[in-house]
Amino acid sequence: MACFTLHGIPVSSGIAIGRAHLLAPAALDVKHYLIPDEQVEAEVQRLQNAFAVVHRELQTIWNELPKDSPAELGAFIDVHVLILSDPMIAEVPLDIIRSRHYNAEWALVTQIEELSAQFDEIEDAYLRARKGDIQQVGERVLKILTGSADTLARVGNSEEPIGSLIVVAHDISPADMLQFKDRAFGGFITDLGGPNSHTAIVARSLDIPAAVGMDNASTLIEQDDVVIIDGDVGVVIVDPPPKVLEQYRERQARLVRDRKKLGKLRKMPAVTRDGVEVALLANIELPEDCGPAMDAGAIGVGLFRSEFLFMGRTGQVNRLPTEDEQFESYRAAVLAMKGRPVTIRTLDIGADKPLDHAEQTALNPALGLRAIRYCLTEPQMFLAQLRAILRASAFGPVKLLIPMLAHAFEIDQSLAMIEQAKAQLREADIKFDPLIQVGAMIEIPAAALTLPMFVKRLDFLSIGTNDLIQYTLAIDRADHEVAHLYDPLHPAVLYLLSHTIAAADKAGVPVAVCGEMAGDTKLTRLLLGMGLREFSMHPAQLLPVKQEVLNSDLSLIAPVARKILRATEPQAIVEAVEQLRAL
Structure with missing residues (x-):
């Protein structure tokens, strides 16, 4: 694949080099089929079970927040728990299954799309942006329903030691970011987000290079691509030539050395x-x-x-x-x-x-x-x-x-x-x-x-x-x-x-x-x-x-x-x- 460069918004400085791990939206290709009368309540129960699993997941994530996690994560996770409990999410899709006989995935996506359209009509920019939280919650439930929950095992088939895992997604919820913290996770790239979005705040708190607002990075970057994130300028280089890769490795090494030198300033007065x-x-x-x-x-x-x-x-x-x-x-x-x-x-x-x-x-x-x-x-x-x-x-x-x-x-x-x-x-x-x-x-x-x-x-x-x-x-x-x-x-x-x-x-x-x-x-x-x-x-x-x-x-x-x-x-x-x- 030929090298190409993407430009987004820099939100957390530093250099990250690694192989792309794509988090694909679960809602892009759900099954659409009708449920027979005698199976409607079983389908309702299937969706309710998925809600319960996600509730437990979020509560577990909250309860097991590492002490060194940014405190904002707890608040963001709590918002997602509240959305999951809202009748517009927790009850309306069940009514859709019962009244229209849609399968659980179809019913949930139908309601998420309806809510998203309503949010798009809101004039206030803050409330309009909350659409992303609803979609992230829907994604999590769909992953349970479809059995497509993302795992973050190490990726990459090359024997060359490329480096860290670079997570690429349309958007990443703060709750999802926690599972990256203890993996070989060196940076992330998202289509959405701004300098003060949730993902940006978490990136700076974790001190992880990131570029957001990339628009279509998740569709252009392929699984296992070698990726460089220049967090200082919000630039992403995909499949860089060896010379560019080497230049960024040198910059990355220099940054590591500079950080070690900074440690000597701890006790010096400013x-x-x-x-x-x-x-x-x-x-x-x-x-x-x-x-x-x-x-x-x-x-x-x-x-x-x-x-x-x-x-x-x-x-x-x-x-x-x-x-x-x-x-x-x-x-x-x-x-x-x-x-x-x-x-x-x-x-x-x-x-x-x-x-x-x-x-x-x-x-x-x-x-x-x-x-x-x-x-x-x-x-x-x-x-x-x-x-x-x-x-x-x-x-x-x-x-x-x-x-x-x-x-x-x-x-x-x-x-x-x-x-x-x-x-x-x-x-x-x-x-x-x-x-x-x-x-x-x-x-x-x-x-x-x-x-x-x-x-x-x-x-x-x-x-x-x-x-x-x-x-x-x-x-x-x-x-x-x-x-x-x-x-x-x-x-x-x-x-x-x-x-x-x-x-x-x-x-x-x-x-x-x-x-x-x-x-x-x-x-x-x-x-x-x-x-x-x-x-x-x-x-x-x-x-x-x-x-x-x-x-x-x-x-x-x-x-x-x-x-x-x-x-x-x-x-x-x-x-x-x-x-x-x-x-």
Whole structure:
């Protein structure tokens, strides 16, 4: 077969070389036949049995999640369990078997296609993109019905040691990715997906090279093809000539050597060449993430995403974690960090992180009742979380971070609730830090443009670039159809960032960046040049960012950064950022 190249969206850097393992959609060629009257109930039972098997599979995957798995996987798996239990999936295909006498596979595909068509008609991009979750659940059931469940035994007939397994699929569910983790799995390629899709998030968390949004890779690449993924640029090379293969092997080996060198930076302080100290902290989802954060040299936790304690609780009588459960998790993280500060963000659910998929009814969840808006409508739940965080503050330095604030009254109500939680703990004679610092996430343009009301009321700020970019550019960051518009270097985004950093500095209020931009080494010097001195990121990104900090000279960077902030043409901004990286 002749060599060819495919171009997609880079979502997780690195080089992967291996043989293609195709995950073919089970729905492409199901059998269509009618069931005799006397066999209808047996066919209904066959479909119900398949549902039960998939339920057990998902629950087993959830229960056996490795400790080092990204916490997002639990939430994604939980969404699929909820979809599987929805009457539109769990009951309507049974009615189709009984009324139309379709075989189980045909009945299920008929309903999946009907739901998919309905989702295609939805104007809201976020809800329209949820079609993929329904199709992934349907795929899993069909694999049980057809006996075509994928196995990931090693592939490849060649005696040449090509390398890892490269999974190629139209789409990959987070649950399916777990079975790849302990195999010879070196990268993945999908037709669908964007830079902030579920698969992209998992790829970065697992630190695995990936390219998504390839459109038709799963139909062009054949089983056992030799494949190269260049995760830095989103390029896939299929059946490369020996010279190209050798070049990429050399690049791959160089990356491995570079990573080993990075390990020597763990204990070094993050100080620029001209002597400016920079704080590098870790983003975590669960207390177990503190170990990797400490190993990477984090000086603290800049973002503890508490919502993952609330998710993945399918089938439990009490869907929400109790105050004591939360307290134990927060305290475990505080103790694990051994005196380093831990910033705990209050519950941020909604948009792409629904607490319960079945209750997700907002026309546009990203603009609906999420984060602090949700918490203020559930005061008892919010108070329980605030008490749990305050109790944990008795065991080490804790900061409290409120997400998605945009209005003065939201800040005031949140602060009043914190005081109420303190009063309740005093009455119960429970210890806490009375001087705990309270901060705000700056992730809505309205917040970035009205900073005086924030710095007057709060102790620190943390910029959530993922949502700030989404809301500034009016695009759904999880929708692959508009993924190409998600641009951290858009002049409006850069203005809001620099404005926030400068205003916080003028007010003497600490400010950090905790979104994906903080861990992107291509942007480290730009952020330094804007005046940022505190970065929080996934632990896997810490050492590469530290290397950038150590090699930076602010006296050289700052003038170029100012030039970038004055620019309005995209190409001029990109060229100036490249100039920064060369300094």
